[in-house]
Amino acid sequence: MASAAPTITTATLPLRSGTTIPQVGLGVWQAPQGTATRESVIAAFELGYRHVDTARIYRNEADVGAAVKEANVPRSEIFVTTKLWNDDQGYDAALHAFDKSLERLGLEYVNLYLLHWPVPGKRLESWRALEKLFDDKRARAIGVSNFLVPHLQELLGKAKHAPHVDQIELTPFLQRRDTRALCKEHGIVVEAYSPLTRGERLAHPVIVEIARTVARTPAQVMLRWGVQHGHVILPKSVHRDRIAENAALFDFALDARAMQQLDALDEGLATGWDPAEQA
Secondary structure: OOOOOOOOOOOEEEOOOOOEEEOEOEEOOOOOOOHHHHHHHHHHHHOOOOEEEOOHHHOOHHHHHHHHHHOOOOHHHOEEEEEEOHHHOOHHHHHHHHHHHHHHHOOOOEOEEEEOOOOOOOHHHHHHHHHHHHHOOOEOOEEEEOOOHHHHHHHHOOOOOOOOEEEEEOEOOEOOHHHHHHHHHOOOEEEEEOOOHHHOOOOOHHHHHHHHHHOOOHHHHHHHHHHHOOOEEEOEOOOHHHHHHHHOOOOOOOOHHHHHHHHOOOOOOOOOOOHHHOO
């Protein structure tokens, strides 16, 4: 019997940590503290999401934790990511910051803990702290964010545990092919943040035409591109209808021509601070 087609709830990717990660998650960057974040996360769980991505610097860890507790979904089925901010990097500081994040979340563990940025002079010591958290099973997987090839090569040369994940800005308009290739070589899962270019390219004629052809929205086309490349994608919204739209990615596919058209759109568009500028 053929296996059931994946859905927003069941689509996962394996991690070298021995766990799996849901392929689509809800990002909560810039989601306001309080009710808006809590209700959007609860709505996402109701719509089938099982993955939420927060960070200390987002100032909404407590709201995410509250939503996890209020949701009618077992904790064991929810994948929670948070991140170590730059001011907290260094071995001892990172361990302390993790404790504080866990306290704000109100959880006994996180599924994934990331170094938020490759801070010079501190990132290797910070990584050593994350390795301890992984060994102690307080973080079920560990990884990095905004690490490009030079940062990854430095880390891989020193690490006891290679990162399980690298979370970078990634869209058809910013493809980071060299970083993705290095991650593939080392079994590092790539996560895409800002996968919708913060709205800057949703009206691009190629995106619009493909969306018309497959009878989907431009946002769904861009997200499906990431899914078909095997990325984890983290679209952000606090609106239930958009959260639902961003989940409807597994009942259609882009054909080879559409993928080739999207692959040809790379223009190096970084909509946030570009980590290529970080030594």
